[in-house]
Amino acid sequence: MTRVVAQGTFDIIHPGHVHYLSEAAAMGDELYVIVARKRNVDHxxxxxxxxxxxxxxxxxxxxVDEAILGHEADIFVPIEELEPDVIVLGHDQHHDREAIAAELERRGLDCEIRxxxxxEPRYEDELLSTRLIVDRILEQRG
Structure with a gap:
Protein backbone atom coordinates (compact mmCIF):
# COMPACT_ATOMS: atom_id res chain seq x y z
CA MET A 1 0.00 0.00 0.00
CA THR A 2 1.50 3.34 -1.10
CA ARG A 3 0.86 6.21 1.30
CA VAL A 4 0.99 9.69 -0.24
CA VAL A 5 1.17 13.01 1.57
CA ALA A 6 0.30 16.39 0.10
CA GLN A 7 0.45 19.63 2.02
CA GLY A 8 -0.50 23.25 1.69
CA THR A 9 -2.51 26.15 3.01
CA PHE A 10 -5.74 25.40 1.10
CA ASP A 11 -7.36 28.73 1.85
CA ILE A 12 -10.55 29.09 -0.20
CA ILE A 13 -10.53 25.79 -2.10
CA HIS A 14 -10.44 26.23 -5.88
CA PRO A 15 -10.00 24.00 -8.96
CA GLY A 16 -6.20 24.26 -8.73
CA HIS A 17 -6.32 22.64 -5.29
CA VAL A 18 -8.62 19.91 -6.58
CA HIS A 19 -6.22 19.23 -9.47
CA TYR A 20 -3.21 19.03 -7.11
CA LEU A 21 -4.93 16.68 -4.68
CA SER A 22 -6.37 14.51 -7.45
CA GLU A 23 -2.91 14.08 -8.98
CA ALA A 24 -1.43 13.33 -5.57
CA ALA A 25 -4.12 10.71 -4.89
CA ALA A 26 -3.36 9.03 -8.22
CA MET A 27 0.26 8.51 -7.10
CA GLY A 28 -0.68 5.99 -4.42
CA ASP A 29 -3.36 4.12 -2.52
CA GLU A 30 -3.94 6.51 0.41
CA LEU A 31 -3.80 10.31 0.39
CA TYR A 32 -3.16 12.21 3.59
CA VAL A 33 -3.19 16.00 3.43
CA ILE A 34 -1.39 18.22 5.91
CA VAL A 35 -3.06 21.61 6.20
CA ALA A 36 -0.67 24.35 7.26
CA ARG A 37 -1.23 26.28 10.46
CA LYS A 38 -1.57 30.04 10.06
CA ARG A 39 1.69 30.70 11.90
CA ASN A 40 3.59 28.50 9.40
CA VAL A 41 2.33 30.45 6.37
CA ASP A 42 5.05 33.04 5.91
CA HIS A 43 5.51 33.07 2.13
CA VAL A 64 -8.60 12.69 0.37
CA ASP A 65 -8.45 9.81 2.84
CA GLU A 66 -7.61 12.06 5.79
CA ALA A 67 -6.76 15.72 6.33
CA ILE A 68 -4.78 16.73 9.41
CA LEU A 69 -3.45 19.97 10.82
CA GLY A 70 0.24 20.64 10.54
CA HIS A 71 2.45 20.90 13.60
CA GLU A 72 2.89 24.47 14.84
CA ALA A 73 6.59 24.19 15.70
CA ASP A 74 8.02 21.46 13.46
CA ILE A 75 6.49 20.87 10.03
CA PHE A 76 8.16 17.44 9.79
CA VAL A 77 6.37 15.96 12.83
CA PRO A 78 3.27 14.91 10.83
CA ILE A 79 5.54 13.39 8.18
CA GLU A 80 7.26 11.32 10.86
CA GLU A 81 3.89 10.18 12.19
CA LEU A 82 2.45 9.32 8.76
CA GLU A 83 5.60 7.68 7.34
CA PRO A 84 4.61 8.30 3.71
CA ASP A 85 6.11 6.60 0.70
CA VAL A 86 5.63 9.73 -1.42
CA ILE A 87 5.38 13.45 -0.70
CA VAL A 88 3.77 15.40 -3.53
CA LEU A 89 4.53 19.09 -3.82
CA GLY A 90 2.23 21.45 -5.64
CA HIS A 91 3.56 22.88 -8.89
CA ASP A 92 3.70 26.40 -7.43
CA GLN A 93 4.95 25.58 -3.95
CA HIS A 94 8.27 27.21 -3.19
CA HIS A 95 10.08 24.47 -1.30
CA ASP A 96 13.75 23.58 -1.39
CA ARG A 97 13.54 19.93 -2.50
CA GLU A 98 17.13 19.23 -1.50
CA ALA A 99 16.57 20.62 2.00
CA ILE A 100 13.42 18.52 2.36
CA ALA A 101 15.25 15.40 1.17
CA ALA A 102 18.12 16.09 3.57
CA GLU A 103 15.76 16.54 6.52
CA LEU A 104 13.86 13.37 5.63
CA GLU A 105 17.13 11.46 5.51
CA ARG A 106 18.28 13.00 8.80
CA ARG A 107 15.07 11.76 10.41
CA GLY A 108 15.42 8.29 8.91
CA LEU A 109 12.45 8.63 6.55
CA ASP A 110 12.71 6.88 3.20
CA CYS A 111 10.32 8.91 1.10
CA GLU A 112 10.19 9.95 -2.54
CA ILE A 113 9.50 13.61 -3.36
CA ARG A 114 7.42 14.30 -6.47
CA GLU A 120 -4.37 26.05 -16.92
CA PRO A 121 -7.81 27.65 -16.60
CA ARG A 122 -10.38 25.80 -18.68
CA TYR A 123 -12.45 28.89 -19.42
CA GLU A 124 -11.89 32.62 -19.46
CA ASP A 125 -12.99 33.55 -15.94
CA GLU A 126 -11.90 30.42 -14.04
CA LEU A 127 -9.75 31.35 -11.03
CA LEU A 128 -7.03 28.93 -9.90
CA SER A 129 -5.59 31.01 -7.08
CA THR A 130 -6.87 32.13 -3.69
CA ARG A 131 -5.18 35.48 -4.28
CA LEU A 132 -7.09 35.93 -7.54
CA ILE A 133 -10.36 34.97 -5.85
CA VAL A 134 -9.76 37.51 -3.08
CA ASP A 135 -8.83 40.17 -5.65
CA ARG A 136 -12.04 39.47 -7.56
CA ILE A 137 -14.12 39.68 -4.37
CA LEU A 138 -12.57 43.01 -3.47
CA GLU A 139 -13.02 44.30 -7.00
CA GLN A 140 -16.69 43.29 -7.23
CA ARG A 141 -17.79 43.80 -3.64
CA GLY A 142 -15.15 46.16 -2.30
Whole structure:
Protein backbone atom coordinates (compact mmCIF):
# COMPACT_ATOMS: atom_id res chain seq x y z
CA MET A 1 0.00 0.00 0.00
CA THR A 2 1.50 3.34 -1.10
CA ARG A 3 0.86 6.21 1.30
CA VAL A 4 0.99 9.69 -0.24
CA VAL A 5 1.17 13.01 1.57
CA ALA A 6 0.30 16.39 0.10
CA GLN A 7 0.45 19.63 2.02
CA GLY A 8 -0.50 23.25 1.69
CA THR A 9 -2.51 26.15 3.01
CA PHE A 10 -5.74 25.40 1.10
CA ASP A 11 -7.36 28.73 1.85
CA ILE A 12 -10.55 29.09 -0.20
CA ILE A 13 -10.53 25.79 -2.10
CA HIS A 14 -10.44 26.23 -5.88
CA PRO A 15 -10.00 24.00 -8.96
CA GLY A 16 -6.20 24.26 -8.73
CA HIS A 17 -6.32 22.64 -5.29
CA VAL A 18 -8.62 19.91 -6.58
CA HIS A 19 -6.22 19.23 -9.47
CA TYR A 20 -3.21 19.03 -7.11
CA LEU A 21 -4.93 16.68 -4.68
CA SER A 22 -6.37 14.51 -7.45
CA GLU A 23 -2.91 14.08 -8.98
CA ALA A 24 -1.43 13.33 -5.57
CA ALA A 25 -4.12 10.71 -4.89
CA ALA A 26 -3.36 9.03 -8.22
CA MET A 27 0.26 8.51 -7.10
CA GLY A 28 -0.68 5.99 -4.42
CA ASP A 29 -3.36 4.12 -2.52
CA GLU A 30 -3.94 6.51 0.41
CA LEU A 31 -3.80 10.31 0.39
CA TYR A 32 -3.16 12.21 3.59
CA VAL A 33 -3.19 16.00 3.43
CA ILE A 34 -1.39 18.22 5.91
CA VAL A 35 -3.06 21.61 6.20
CA ALA A 36 -0.67 24.35 7.26
CA ARG A 37 -1.23 26.28 10.46
CA LYS A 38 -1.57 30.04 10.06
CA ARG A 39 1.69 30.70 11.90
CA ASN A 40 3.59 28.50 9.40
CA VAL A 41 2.33 30.45 6.37
CA ASP A 42 5.05 33.04 5.91
CA HIS A 43 5.51 33.07 2.13
CA UNK A 44 2.20 34.76 1.30
CA UNK A 45 -0.70 36.57 2.94
CA UNK A 46 -2.05 34.70 5.96
CA UNK A 47 -5.06 32.47 5.39
CA UNK A 48 -8.53 33.94 5.69
CA UNK A 49 -10.18 30.76 6.97
CA UNK A 50 -9.23 29.03 10.22
CA UNK A 51 -6.97 26.00 10.11
CA UNK A 52 -9.76 23.71 11.30
CA UNK A 53 -12.15 24.98 8.62
CA UNK A 54 -9.52 24.52 5.91
CA UNK A 55 -8.78 21.00 7.20
CA UNK A 56 -12.47 20.09 7.25
CA UNK A 57 -13.06 21.31 3.70
CA UNK A 58 -9.99 19.49 2.37
CA UNK A 59 -11.03 16.35 4.25
CA UNK A 60 -14.45 16.47 2.59
CA UNK A 61 -12.92 16.03 -0.87
CA UNK A 62 -13.50 12.52 -2.20
CA UNK A 63 -9.85 11.94 -3.17
CA VAL A 64 -8.60 12.69 0.37
CA ASP A 65 -8.45 9.81 2.84
CA GLU A 66 -7.61 12.06 5.79
CA ALA A 67 -6.76 15.72 6.33
CA ILE A 68 -4.78 16.73 9.41
CA LEU A 69 -3.45 19.97 10.82
CA GLY A 70 0.24 20.64 10.54
CA HIS A 71 2.45 20.90 13.60
CA GLU A 72 2.89 24.47 14.84
CA ALA A 73 6.59 24.19 15.70
CA ASP A 74 8.02 21.46 13.46
CA ILE A 75 6.49 20.87 10.03
CA PHE A 76 8.16 17.44 9.79
CA VAL A 77 6.37 15.96 12.83
CA PRO A 78 3.27 14.91 10.83
CA ILE A 79 5.54 13.39 8.18
CA GLU A 80 7.26 11.32 10.86
CA GLU A 81 3.89 10.18 12.19
CA LEU A 82 2.45 9.32 8.76
CA GLU A 83 5.60 7.68 7.34
CA PRO A 84 4.61 8.30 3.71
CA ASP A 85 6.11 6.60 0.70
CA VAL A 86 5.63 9.73 -1.42
CA ILE A 87 5.38 13.45 -0.70
CA VAL A 88 3.77 15.40 -3.53
CA LEU A 89 4.53 19.09 -3.82
CA GLY A 90 2.23 21.45 -5.64
CA HIS A 91 3.56 22.88 -8.89
CA ASP A 92 3.70 26.40 -7.43
CA GLN A 93 4.95 25.58 -3.95
CA HIS A 94 8.27 27.21 -3.19
CA HIS A 95 10.08 24.47 -1.30
CA ASP A 96 13.75 23.58 -1.39
CA ARG A 97 13.54 19.93 -2.50
CA GLU A 98 17.13 19.23 -1.50
CA ALA A 99 16.57 20.62 2.00
CA ILE A 100 13.42 18.52 2.36
CA ALA A 101 15.25 15.40 1.17
CA ALA A 102 18.12 16.09 3.57
CA GLU A 103 15.76 16.54 6.52
CA LEU A 104 13.86 13.37 5.63
CA GLU A 105 17.13 11.46 5.51
CA ARG A 106 18.28 13.00 8.80
CA ARG A 107 15.07 11.76 10.41
CA GLY A 108 15.42 8.29 8.91
CA LEU A 109 12.45 8.63 6.55
CA ASP A 110 12.71 6.88 3.20
CA CYS A 111 10.32 8.91 1.10
CA GLU A 112 10.19 9.95 -2.54
CA ILE A 113 9.50 13.61 -3.36
CA ARG A 114 7.42 14.30 -6.47
CA UNK A 115 5.71 17.34 -7.94
CA UNK A 116 2.20 17.69 -9.26
CA UNK A 117 1.68 19.40 -12.59
CA UNK A 118 0.10 22.78 -13.00
CA UNK A 119 -3.27 23.31 -14.58
CA GLU A 120 -4.37 26.05 -16.92
CA PRO A 121 -7.81 27.65 -16.60
CA ARG A 122 -10.38 25.80 -18.68
CA TYR A 123 -12.45 28.89 -19.42
CA GLU A 124 -11.89 32.62 -19.46
CA ASP A 125 -12.99 33.55 -15.94
CA GLU A 126 -11.90 30.42 -14.04
CA LEU A 127 -9.75 31.35 -11.03
CA LEU A 128 -7.03 28.93 -9.90
CA SER A 129 -5.59 31.01 -7.08
CA THR A 130 -6.87 32.13 -3.69
CA ARG A 131 -5.18 35.48 -4.28
CA LEU A 132 -7.09 35.93 -7.54
CA ILE A 133 -10.36 34.97 -5.85
CA VAL A 134 -9.76 37.51 -3.08
CA ASP A 135 -8.83 40.17 -5.65
CA ARG A 136 -12.04 39.47 -7.56
CA ILE A 137 -14.12 39.68 -4.37
CA LEU A 138 -12.57 43.01 -3.47
CA GLU A 139 -13.02 44.30 -7.00
CA GLN A 140 -16.69 43.29 -7.23
CA ARG A 141 -17.79 43.80 -3.64
CA GLY A 142 -15.15 46.16 -2.30
Missing amino acids: KAPPICSARQRRDVVGALEV SASGR
